[in-house]
Amino acid sequence: MDLKYEWNQNFHQSATIKNTFNTHSPSIEIDLDIWKGLKLNADYTCNAYFNQQAGAKSEFEFLNAFLSYQGKSSPWEFRLTGWNILDTRSIRRDSFSENLIGTYAYLVQPRYGLFTVKWDI
Numbered sequence: 001m002d003l004k005y006e007w008n009q010n011f012h013q014s015a016t017i018k019n020t021f022n023t024h025s026p027s028i029e030i031d032l033d034i035w036k037g038l039k040l041n042a043d044y045t046c047n048a049y050f051n052q053q054a055g056a057k058s059e060f061e062f063l064n065a066f067l068s069y070q071g072k073s074s075p076w077e078f079r080l081t082g083w084n085i086l087d088t089r090s091i092r093r094d095s096f097s098e099n100l101i102g103t104y105a106y107l108v109q110p111r112y113g114l115f116t117v118k119w120d121i
Contacts, residue, residue: 002029024048037074041066049092056103058092077118087111 003026010021027045034040042065050057063085070077090105 001031004028019051021051022049037071038069039067041068047091056092060088060091060108061086062088075120077116077120079114079116079118081114081116082111083113084108084111 006023006025006027008023008025012019012021025045025047027043029043030041032040042063044061044063046059046061048057048059064081064083065085066079066081068077068079087110088108089110090107093104093106
């Protein structure tokens with residue numbers, strides 16, 4: 001299991017405006033051998049973004065999970081995968097220059113899953 005916390009802070013100041021952009025991103029990754037060839041891998045990230053001066057706030061989360069099974073000496077592997085399980089629709093990003101401060105929303109691929117069968121030769 002891996003726990004991680006990232007914090008990013010950006011400052012922008014012009015003649016009349018002073019802005020601070022903060023992003024907090026705690027995350028966790030797990031990799032478990034559950035039982036006799038059954039494995040679970042998952043990662044979760046929560047992103048909290050805000051600009052206190054402008055009153056802008058945005059939060060988005062991502063959860064991905066992979067459940068797989070392969071017998072001890074079997075060439076077969078079966079995997080069930082889910083991406084964007086929490087169905088996050090968009091994320092928010094900022095940019096700034098001397099003349100412009102911009103906030104952009106990017107669309108995210110919706111929740112989807114995949115069932116995979118693999119055979120090693």
